Amino acid sequence: xxxxxxxxxxxxxxxxxxxxxxxxxxxxMTVKDYRAAAAYYEEALQQNxxxxxxxxxxxxxxxxxxxxxxxxxxxxxxxxxxxxxPQAVFYLGLTALIQNDxxxxxxxxxxxxxxxxxxxxxxxxxMARQLTDNTESSPDYLIDRxxxxxxxxxxxxxxxxxx
Numbered sequence: 001x002x003x004x005x006x007x008x009x010x011x012x013x014x015x016x017x018x019x020x021x022x023x024x025x026x027x028x029m030t031v032k033d034y035r036a037a038a039a040y041y042e043e044a045l046q047q048n049x050x051x052x053x054x055x056x057x058x059x060x061x062x063x064x065x066x067x068x069x070x071x072x073x074x075x076x077x078x079x080x081x082x083x084x085x086p087q088a089v090f091y092l093g094l095t096a097l098i099q100n101d102x103x104x105x106x107x108x109x110x111x112x113x114x115x116x117x118x119x120x121x122x123x124x125x126x127m128a129r130q131l132t133d134n135t136e137s138s139p140d141y142l143i144d145r146x147x148x149x150x151x152x153x154x155x156x157x158x159x160x161x162x163x
Contacts, residue, residue, distance in 0.1 A: 021040045021043035021044035022041070022044040022051075022054055025044060025057060025058075029057065029060070032064075034064040034065045035061075038058060038061040038065065041061055045058060050081050052078040055075070055077050055081070056075065056087045056088045058074045059072075059074030059075040059088065062074060063091060063094070068095050068099050071095050072092065074088075075091050075095060079092065086112070089108060089112060090109070090124065090146075093108035094143050098140075099139075102142075106132045109128035109146060110125055110132065111125070112124045112128065114153075117153065117157045119160065120154055120156075123149040123152050123156070124149050126149070128149075
């Protein structure tokens with residue numbers, strides 16, 4: 001509890017110093033204030049409409065707010081600016097799954113590529129292939145498994161970076 005309060009205090013102290021909207025959005029995401037994050041990222045997008053990072057982060061804020069059509073729009077815009085942008089592609093797949101469009105979601109995730117991160121690529125694509133025919137599971141279960149695959153792949157890539 002003390003750690004959480006400290007994190008919130010630090011975040012709001014930094015926010016009070018009026019950081020750039022993108023950074024304020026990042027801080028808001030950290031404290032899971034997705035509504036504020038979306039507002040800050042929208043502001044940042046006005047300053048830099050072609051930022052795939054801001055578009056993807058804005059999409060993630062909308063995703064966490066269960067505003068999936070808006071999230072999908074932002075992820076799609078990011079991939080139009082930078083085709084194959086890994087985070088946007090991954091979340092685009094998750095958004096399709098949560099909207100119960102399994103064919104589109106698994107189509108995206110089985111073809112997922114993260115250049116320079118072979119373990120993430122392998123982990124995500126393997127999990128997507130395993131789950132493709134799993135018609136009994138809920139979208140939440142599928143997304144949890146895909147997020148777990150992402151996290152495990154990142155950890156493996158991080159380990160191999162230190163070798």
